[in-house]
Amino acid sequence: MPKQVDHHKRREEIARALWRVVEQRGVAHLTTRVVAREAGMSLGQLQHYFASRTAMLSFAMDLASEQTSLRIDRGLKKLGDRPHPRDVLRLTLAEMLPLHTDARATSRMSAAYVLEALHDKDVHEQARRGLLQGRNLVEQLIRQAVTDGQIDPDRDPATETNLLLALTGFTPLIELDVIRPGDALTAIDLHLDRLFSGNDRSA
């Protein structure tokens, strides 16, 4: 295996060890020492791949976002050649919620990352950029649906985008068994039906 590939592979292994620490033990245990132990290497070995805790965390978050995008892409392929924007939005939202094992791991990683971002300027900037990028994709999709007559032109795409993103607020409610996964999806479907019908009552 070429050295560069091996290097990347080891970094991924460390990132996945970090996810396991966050998912199973919590962000309070998230130190380079604990992650090194989880990855089955010494602290010195880990530091060969990541110079700092922040560098390790940023890489693990990038990998989590990448994994979420891959899951969404796989889902999109099943929707056929020209998927309806409603289905694209539903799939995207659903993959951001902790509804299955992989999504739960990346969702917990993401929650830990947001908390870290509150106290680290670089992490804040990286998290912000990633979320703004995602937000822009959703807004473009909604604008296109308005142009294509699938969403009422009276709707404000920016505000509708914000409302959709806010629905990721189901995450802690699902994690704490306050709202059942099925009930969260019912609510999301209702919200999307209204968005695409332009009328509340048809839902």
Next chain:
Amino acid sequence: MPKQVDHHKRREEIARALWRVVEQRGVAHLTTRVVAREAGMSLGQLQHYFASRTAMLSFAMDLASEQTSLRIDRGLKKLGDRPHPRDVLRLTLAEMLPLHTDARATSRMSAAYVLEALHDKDVHEQARRGLLQGRNLVEQLIRQAVTDGQIDPDRDPATETNLLLALTGFTPLIELDVIRPGDALTAIDLHLDRLFSGNDRSA
């Protein structure tokens, strides 16, 4: 000062020191040792008031919920004798978002608590109970508004409650400067206008 009151006062001081640690330095620093230092006491003194990190955290979370309720109550008084349910819901949602200093402190406390709950059965149960209680209050309010003809009877109160609670998902988006506070409130107002008009387009 009677001893019991003094005891409670010291516990509150510790809880507020804990909030400051969570708000200013992050949940990764949340140990009894760090909180004791922030509260200006020895670890032994802190342990006199809280037998464990979890006991301290639970008390601090209860205090945060209490403070949020007090802020909502103060806001309700300004709305007059028989406030419109739309205004009550708006106030409740707004006070749960990090839109001003006090709300930010309790909101960060709450986010840290949710992460902790994922790995501690007792914390999970306490957090769940608190959120279910809040959820029930919102659902009662919506059911009453349906009875009073303020919300269309076609609306399902349980699903509408879930959608409203999910809008607390604006929290990380505001914290990371992805969505401006004013834009979050615009989206919440639009959502509430639709809920109380029964028709999407009137908003």
